[in-house]
Amino acid sequence: MANPTATFETSMGTFKAEIFVDEMPITGGNFVKLVNDGFYDGLHFHRVIKNFMIQFGCPHSSDPASPRCGTGGPPHGTIADEHLDSAKFSNEPGSLSMANTGQPNSGGSQFFINTANNTFLDWFSPGQSKHPVFGKITEGMDVVNAIETTATNNQDRPLTPVKVERITIEA
DSSP: OOOOEEEEEETTEEEEEEEOTTTOHHHHHHHHHHHHTTTTTTOBOOEEETTTEEEEOOGGGGSTTOTTTTSOOOTTOOBOOOOOTTOOOOOOTTEEEEOOOSSTTOBSSOEEEESSOOGGGOTTSSSSOOOOEEEEEEEOHHHHHHHHTSOBOTTSOBSSOOBEEEEEEEO
C-alpha cells in the first residue's frame, strides 16, 4: 500500500508531501488524523527562518499576531517519540519533521519543513535535538522556498502572514 499524500493549499501556493505512515505510524498517523479532523485548516506558519526551516501547526496561529503562536499543541496531547532503526530519515531539504519542546515525548501538532540540510536535528545524530522525519515534499518545493524567503520580524514571524487554507489527504 502506498503512503498517503498531503496537499497543502496556502496563501502562497500549493505543495504536496508524501506522509510516511508505513515507516512512521505514530508520527505520520498523528499528522493524518489531525488533517482529517481539520485541525490545521486556517492556521499560519508561525516561524520562518531562511536557510533553515518553516514551522507550522500551533493552534494559536489561527491569529498570526497572537503572542501564543508556537506554544500550543493538539487537543489530544503529545505523542511518543518515534525513533525506529528501520526509519532513519534525515532532516534534509524538503523533509517534514516533528517539532518538540526538547523533552522526550513532547511532539504533537507542530512540525517543520526543512529548507536546508539539518542533519544535526536527526534523532539518530549526536546532540540534544531529536526530531523524527515523517514526510517529504513531492511537489511544490518552489512554494516552500518562497515561504522560507518571506520577510520576518525579530521573532521569525512572517510580516505578511502565510495561511494554510486547508490540508487534504489522498490515499
